[in-house]
Amino acid sequence: MKLYSTTEKNALIVISLLKAHGVRYVIASPGNTNTAFIGSIQKDPFFKIYSAVDERSAAYMACGLAAETGEPVVISCTGATASRNYVPGMTEAYYRKLPVLAITSTQPISRIGHHVAQVIDRSVISNDVAKFSVTLxxxxxxxxxxxxxxxxxxAIMELTRHGGGPVHINLPTTYSLPFTEKENINCRVINRFTQTDELPALxxxxxxxxxxxxxxCWSEEAILELEGFCNQYNTVVFCDHTSGYKGKNRMLFSLAAAQELYNIEELRADLTLHIGEVTGDYPLFNMVGKEVWRISPDGEVRDTFRKLRNVFEMPEMSFFKHYSKQVNQTSTNEYFKQCESFLKxxxxxxPEVPFSNVWLASKMASKIPSDSAIHFGILNSLRTWNFYDLPKTVTSFSNVGGxxxxxxxxxxxxASLAKPNKLYYGVIGDLAFFYDxxxxxxxxxxxxxxxLLVNNGKGTEFRLYNHHAAHFGAxxxxxxxxxxxxxxxxKTLIKNxxxxxxxxxxxxxxxxxxxxVxxxxxxxxxxxKPMLFEVFTESDNxxxxLQIMHRLEVSTEGKAKQALRKVLGPKGLDVVKKIIRK
Structure with a gap:
């Protein structure tokens, strides 16, 4: 028996992940736009496929099958009004929390609204038809x-999340031919775990x-749980000035991770645990391990580093407490010591750097008064002050959310209104200051x-040597x-x-x-009186x-990569990477 499959990668990804998540039941309705999907699975022994001409009936069949087996059921239809007939059955699934996955195939989304035959708009659906809807x-x-x-x-994980329910995937097709005997692609599987599940081994x-x-702000209990985890696992806790953690194995590693002429790969972890929200510490992306586990009570998929494998829908404290109990050992702390040594x-x-935000941070960061708070403007101020640590009792923040x-x-x-007897510092650039x-x-x-107002008369971020807008120069x-x-x-505007x-x-x-002064x-x-300290710098400085700070440490591999980048340019380097991966 020959198994033919489409060359359309979005359909192949759907098929690969249905298999990986163990979703085997499919009820197929006839059509053209869903040929890429159905044609690729119709002879695949993994799937158990049934045919239903009437989409309304197909959706209700899926309800019955899902209720009886306890397993998710896929329903597949073509474009035009076919998907409209799913509504009654999907509504039934919604209120009964049945895991029915409607995969509605469609012509390219760009054709919506142009009187193209058999193209309808599925971008908005009723609230009680699906608990999650996505267009691929x-x-x-x-x-x-x-x-x-x-x-x-x-989409697949939402079928069983929080009691389960119906989910919708809108799957565009390009009607690509031919169907081939080529093997299906393998995709990265993301799993979600809650506190009642059996958690994977670490x-x-x-x-x-x-x-x-x-x-x-971290509670004392949460800090102790993370410290307990660090006592037993070979762990480094990478932080920036928005992370708030001041416990064991904390490391402000931004300066070390930013070394562009050094091959940082030997310092990467095997596994990265990702907690908290948005980070402005871009160099830390260089320290991400081969796979990522995300821990958050919201349980959402946040694939920040594009290596996410597991999502743990639970408080961080519960996660660290669980895994601390799984082993009976004391960590050698070898990884922390290695990173600490490189950072030192x-x-x-x-060296001495020009008069700049970097220089200001070098002079002031360690001297911010104890028990005060400091807020950083995004990008330049947060980046440069992340190179230097603050006193342990100083709390620090930045508007990295939006x-x-x-x-x-x-x-x-x-923030300053909360505690009148506490000092609140701000480091901010001129455009952001005048904006507010x-x-x-x-x-x-x-x-x-x-x-502290760092006034260089422009958005200096766009004049930095490594910003793509630097192409334009002055x-x-x-x-x-x-x-x-x-x-x-x-010199007088802000003063007055x-x-x-x-x-x-x-x-x-x-x-x-x-x-x-x-x-x-x-x-x-x-x-x-409140204080305003205006410091005038030049964007060239x-x-x-910043370039000096990014090139403090050099390795043979890092220097070679930099030379290649100059010779080949960004596009050429991408081509080489793709060839190596193959």
Missing amino acids: PVVKDEEDFWDCEVKVNQ DASKRVSVIIGSHN TVHNKI FGIDGGVSSLLG LNAIGNRHTANNLRI DGDEFVAAAGHFGNKS YAENLGFEYFSASNKDEFEA YQRFLNNSVTD ESEA
């Missing part, structure tokens, strides 16, 4: 493949990294507020970096505004001017300083 892409590249793979995993001999994104090596090589520049000062102000300028005019602004200032607004680095609002103001345009800004007591 036509797979043209790696980005589409990843998107499709994740969405299909999500090999205690593996190197484990914990990457913490932005995180709410890199830090010891930091990752916009529009509310940094307001968030800082709001009205915040400091608020009548509730108190004397515990201190703002021409990027006009529109991309939005230079020249807000007084174009006026801040002083008129009752702020104590001081400024610096070079290292000597900074050294003369910055100690006042770091006074560890609440003074009789900002770029040079």
Whole structure:
């Protein structure tokens, strides 16, 4: 018996993941757009397929079959109004929490609304027809493949989540021919576990990294559970200034991970545990292990690093407590020591850098007064201050949730209202500051507020040596970096505004001017006025300083990669990577 399959990758991904998740029952209705899917499985011994001409009947058949077997059932139909006839049966499945997966095939989504025959809009469905609905892409590249793979995993897992229920996948086709005898593709399977499930084994001999994104305040109990896990597993806890964790095996590794001329692969973990929310510490992506486990009470699929294998829908504390009980050993801490050693090596090589946000962080980070809080503007300020640690009792935050520049000062102000006797610092660039300028005019602004304004007269992010907009050089200032607004680095604009609002103001345009005044800004007591310290820097110096910090450590492999990148360019390098993977 010959098994023919389509060349359409979105259909192949669906088939691969149905098999991986053990979904074998299919009720097929006739049609053309679903030929890629049905034609590829009709002779596959894994699937048990039934035919139903009437889609309304097919959906109800699936309800009966799912209820009787306790297993998910797929229903497949073509375009036009076929899927509309699924509605009654899917509604029944919704209220009975039956795992019915409707795969509605369709012509390309771009044809919707153009009077193309047999094309209808399924982008909005009734609330009680499916608990989850997704449209898959036509797979043209790696980005589409990843998107499709994740969405299909999500859809299949939702069939049994929170009691179960019907799910909808909209599957576009390109009517590709021929059907071949080529083997089906294998996809990455994502599984979800809850506290009542039997959890997968964690090999205690593996190197484990914990990457913490932005995180709410840690309870003492949660810290102790993670520390207990670190005592038994060979673990490093990679943090940035939004992670909030200050316990055992914590490591602020951003500077080490950012070394672009060093082959960091030897320091990667075997397994990465991902907790918290969005991170602004992009270099930590270089430290992700071969596979990722995501732990969060929301149980959602967050494939940040594109290596997600397991999702644990439970509190982090429960996860660490469970796995700590699974082994009876004390960790050698070898992985932590190795990373710590490399980080120290890199830090010891930091030279004098130009007057910049990097330099400011080097002078001030360790001297922020104890028990105070500090808020960072996104990208440049958060990135550069992540290179240096803060005192242990200082809490730190950044608006990495929406990752916009529009509310940094307001968030800082709001936080400062909570505890009038606690100092609240903010480090922010000029565009973000002026965007949120009205915040400091608020009548509730108190004397515990201190703002470090890094004013370089533009969005310096877009002028950095490694930003793709750097291609434009100085021409990027006009529109991309939005230079020249807000007084174009006026020495009096913010001074007058801040002083008129009752702020104590001081400024610096070079290292000597900074050294003369910055100690006042770091006074560890609440003074009789809020403070605004405006520091004027140049984007060229900002770029040079960052490049220096990114190239402190060099390895033969890292240098070779950099040379290849220069010779081949980004596209050529991608081609080489694809050839190597094959």
